[in-house]
Amino acid sequence: MTSVWELANAQLRDLAVYEPGKPIEETARELGVDPGTIIKLASNENPLGPSTRALQAMHSALKTAHLYPDGSGFYLRNAIAAKLEVTPENIILGNGSNEVIEFLGHAFLNAGDDVITCQYAFIVYKLLATAFGLRTIETPSPNFQQDLDATLDAITSKTRIIFIPNPNNPTGTLISQSAIDRFMSRVPDKMIVVFDEAYFEFLDDPPDTLRFIRDERNVIVLRTFSKIHGLAGLRIGYAIAPPEITQVLHKTRQPFNVNSVAQAGAIAALDDDAHLRETKRVIDEGRAYLQERFADMHLQFVPAAANFVMVNVGDGCGVFQELLQRKIIVRPLQGYGLPEWVRISVGTMQENEKLIAALREVIRAR
Ligand SMILES: Cc1ncc(COP(=O)(O)O)c(C=O)c1O
Structure with a gap:
């Protein structure tokens, strides 16, 4: 057989x-x-x-659970955009930010391409590259700290995506604004740079990467409702990117990828300061x-x-x-x-x- x-x-x-x-x-x-x-x-x-406000909103949303969700996530994208001072066209929602990582594979990876990340990086980037049959270049992380100079040195003609988890999981280390700025001033624009900021809201003085999106660089920032917002079981995250990039990513997603209860919970959670x-x-x-x-x-x-x-x-x-x-x-x-x-x-x-x-x-x- x-x-x-x-x-x-x-x-x-x-x-x-x-x-x-x-x-x-x-x-x-x-x-x-x-x-x-x-x-x-x-x-x-x-x-x-979860926040009590999110719980109440999700409870109300259950009453319309017989209807398909708003596939475009209109209200949540608007709420995120208002909070981050970007436009709704800059936002795409995912079934967890992990799903957006998968969109990136469908949108940008082809046979023979390379993906770069750092040693001890969040493992999902490598799993994605392997699932697409691609090589992951892992740059050394001395003292567990991500080294963006090593990332620049590792770039090949086949590099399509660079994943930068910040802070990284599992090391918990953070890359400074100055290291990010130096990296962004040198990285060629013919590849996609992904800042994975799942833990952004825990930082006292978080680096600003949205400035690269306002400048229309090929940058994608990933955030999630799974961590500080307490909605990991609902599976909801998002990416912020220039509108041209989100348009590409939208083509790779299922029509109703984020459920209505999660959308309602996320809108309320976003506001629960x-x-x-x-x-x-x-x-x-x-x-x-x-x-x-x-x-x-x-x-x-x-x-x-x-x-x-x-x-x-x-x-x-x-x-x-x-x-x-x-x-x-x-x-x-x-x-x-x-x-x-x-x-x-x-x-x-x-x-x-x-x-x-x-x-x-x-x-x-x-
Ligand atoms: C760095 C990093 N990125 C992304 C994720 C995935 O989060 P989500 O629950 O939004 O898929 C995690 C979850 O542990 C993470 O640590």
Whole structure:
């Protein structure tokens, strides 16, 4: 009998499937415990949950769930554009910003092209390139810091897309405005530069990349409602780009790619400044607490800019398993070539304290 692998695209044979943070329900089933007792610090979600205003809006939106959503996302694109001081034509919505990453592949990648990103970059860029049968050039990240000079050096005649996660996941490191400006003054305009800013709203002094879009450079900025806005389960994100680019991207998307409940929730979440401020306060306080405790425990960590911290625990998979037994889910980083490390999302202070107590126990017993 013919194996389906003889029919499937050859590049899929070696493509590793994306491994998300372990879900609460799966962990609860395996441990035979109530899901409510599990602490998940594995996927950089908002520990406070969605804003109450978003919840109310989503509840109302359910009444029209029998109707297809507004495929163009008119009201949400207008709301985002007003907030960012760009035009609605600059915005395209995705089923999570991950979907926009896929649009980029359909829009710009062809056989033989190269994609560039940094070492330890968010893994989805490489998965995309591999799914399209393309090579990903990963430039070295000394001290885990993205190096845009190395990115410029890596450009080939076949480079189509450069992915710059800022801050990067899982390292949590940030590229400065001056490094971005120097990079943008040198990068050739015949390729697409993508700034992935999933964690933008957690930054105290965020770099401005929208200026390149106002200047009509070939730049795409990715943002999401999954992180500070607390809507990861709804799957909604967006890109900001010059209108010519969003027009191209629109051709690659399904007609109703973003559901109506997510659109309603996102419009309300965008405006809920109190929830955003409170989330940032909790994350700032929790991140400082985790980093201080890691220092006390003599654990090496990478000073972080977003809502997670990468810490060297010696044996990432082993410590992940032992924390799991204590009903805490973190993220081992073996898949990123960092077997000694785990990534820990900042939780509520109570969750952070439980994590630190459990981690102390695990490390002491080793
Ligand atoms: C850097 C980065 N980009 C994009 C995403 C994807 O986010 P979304 O939920 O919008 O697909 C993540 C999620 O972890 C991320 O860390």
